[in-house]
Amino acid sequence: MEDLMKRGFNLFQLLVIVAIVCIASVSFAATTNPSPASPGYSTIVLPFYNLTSTRNGAFSFKAPVGYSIKSASVTARAVSGTNPTLKVRHKDNAYVSYSGTLNSAGTVKDLTLTTRPVISDEVLQSIDLITGGTSPVFSNITLTLFLKRL
Secondary structure (H helix, E strand, O other): OHHHHHHHHHHHHHHHHHHHHHHHHHHHHOOOOOOOOOOOEEEEEEEEOOEOOOEEEEEEEEEOOOEEEEEEEEEEEEEEEEEEEEEEEEEEOOEEEEEEEEOOOOOOEEOEEOOOOEEOEOOEEEEEEEEEEEEEEEEEEEEEEEEEEO
16 A cells, blocks of 8 residues: 555656646747747857956957847946946947946846847947946956847
């Protein structure tokens, strides 16, 4: 009888696990945000080290294919100075794709996408880092881009 109780209890556990997995798979199927591992999606992480003054064109590149920018964020591990600000701006040739201002360390700042958030195929891309405040120092800046291939 005890064997049956054990087996019955294990069967109950198995049924609960199967029910949880089924419910979870249904909720994941309704998710509108695709996985970064989905075909055509890429995540790019750009590290910048210590920044004490404005750097227009701090990073420039040409992409081999076109991308739509789905999200962009920036963070800094340490920030010092009086009223320090760091504006991050991306330009696709002359068009601004996203921008935003970071004021403190340890927080992730989502950048605002413009009406044309793209990285065009074989067009010069430029990322500007514009500092403000008195004696600003931003350490270990990380810019993260989530992209979809056009």
